[in-house]
């Protein structure tokens with residue numbers, strides 16, 4: 104690991120001051136460290152300043168708030184605490200499940216929600232600096248995964264420059280529920296839709312988010328809606344637990360008398376960014392959830408899908424995962 | 438009672454640290470940092486390279502080799518310790534960031550010469566073969582019971598999934614957790 108300067112920020116202002124002062128060098132915020140330290144050990148991330156923001160946990164950054172209007176999750180809330188929260192489990196089950204089915208309890212105790220949405224891909228060629236070709240790590244160097252071992256890679260949202268899967272789970276629940284994020288930066292505060300946080304790889308896969316330099320995620324807001332209670336997260340993986348998704352689906356369903364009034368769908372394990380399947384939602388509105396309608400929705404969701412060899416199976420697996428998740432959501436007793 | 442240990446810091450670096458004083462905001466990233474860490478109820482005053490993980494600090498600087506290094510990347514659970522009572526991975530924790538927290542390792546589990554009920558349960562149920570994953574399993578299992586995530590076999594398997602066992606002692610580990618669970622609950626009621 105390369106040496107760095109460690110600073111502990113006792114307050115939000117202190118964090119802003121530290122990040123502004125470090126502007127000429129590369130600075131990273133440290134939350135749970137489960138992405139950052141992992142990748143620093145691998146020499147993939149190379150911050151010269153590490154600004155520990157965990158002291159902000161005692162402020163609004165660490166709070167969970169629920170009321171009629173929705174759910175507010177501080178960015179320093181730990182995954183385990185949101186997953187175990189009885190009101191979130193009951194009113195926003197897709198959120199609780201996407202967190203509970205991720206990583207392990209030790210990691211969930213450490214990892215923050217803000218860090219979670221900013222986790223980096225698990226692409227082997229990205230993580231192993233002995234591979235020269237990785238556009239994400241080393242812009243312009245090529246992509247070793249295109250013709251390499253790409254069983255875990257994405258089939259939606261890819262480009263000729265990068266096909267790395269967005270490995271997180273929680274982000275899919277957030278995008279399905281139209282969440283927004285509150286940010287604070289050296290130039291002030293702003294709020295953006297969560298759907299605008301991540302960038303498609305296109306020809307700049309190294310630029311993963313729309314965060315401005317030094318910007319800090321303060322919290323996530325999930326608006327209350329008729330579909331949040333009938334919601335779930337289905338995750339299909341190589342082993343039953345403690346594994347990233349091969350395919351997953353976040354579903355939130357508002358149905359009346361067997362007809363879909365509205366539905367929110369996001370897909371994971373198969374896409375380069377948190378992935379909202381708007382086409383599938385459109386297919387389902389006004390229909391009953393049955394074998395035909397879910398099959399049509401699944402086909403619509405994967406129209407643009409493109410396999411790269413080892414990961415061709417993800418198209419069919421993704422469709423089946425979505426179909427099963429929709430049927431499970433329709434059958435939920437709430 | 439504080440013990441001072443600078444044994445792991447080379448002499449020239451120690452001298453540099455002495456010159457830099459106890460300042461936390463050093464501008465030279467290679468200068469050792471000073472910190473007091475509370476491990477198994479005891480304060481340790483230490484100077485170490487800022488890059489040191491909590492796991493390396495325990496093992497290499499303090500000789501607490503119970504916590505094991507399996508992967509060093511958060512993938513195996515062998516390095517599990519408790520931080521303020523919550524199970525975490527010491528390989529992905531910076532030692533410097535653990536200041537002011539209560540760290541409990543496998544060495545701190547037995548009390549008054551008596552094994553913790555979970556340690557005894559692993560012995561009684563043969564919850565291991567080679568034993569390499571065992572300290573991490575036991576720390577994780579203790580927390581699993583405290584979290585109230587050990588109520589059924591399935592729940593134990595799910596919430597212990599962060600601890601891999603290459604010898605596949607899994608069925609016996611589940612049995613051990615089940616044996617210790619009521620004993621721990623009785624102990625905490627007393």
Ligand SMILES: Cc1cc2nc3c(=O)[nH]c(=O)nc-3n(C[C@H](O)[C@H](O)[C@H](O)COP(=O)(O)OP(=O)(O)OC[C@H]3O[C@@H](n4cnc5c(N)ncnc54)[C@H](O)[C@@H]3O)c2cc1C
Pocket residue numbers: 131132133134135136137138139140141178179204205206207210213214215216217218219220221222270271272273318319320321345346347348510511512
């Ligand atoms: C073995 C293993 C298995 C895993 N399995 C899963 C899984 O199945 N599903 C899943 O979703 N995840 C999984 N993860 C990923 C894990 O969930 C993330 O590493 C974790 O959520 C990151 O959060 P953190 O607080 O540790 O982030 P850190 O490592 O502290 O930070 C990550 C990045 O975010 C930045 N950052 C952190 N907080 C903020 C903030 N508030 N504002 C701005 N920037 C910030 C940091 O500077 C850094 O660049 C796994 C990880 C491991 C090691």
Ligand code: SF4
Pocket residue numbers: 224226227228229236237238239240245246247248249264265266267308
């Ligand atoms: S898929 Fe993306 S992250 Fe993986 S090697 Fe190609 S460019 Fe790098």
Ligand code: FES
Pocket residue numbers: 505506507508509510511512513514515516517526527528529
């Ligand atoms: S050594 Fe920490 S998880 Fe493997």
Ligand code: FES
Pocket residue numbers: 564565566567568569570571601602603604605606
């Ligand atoms: S007992 Fe050998 S790894 Fe678990």
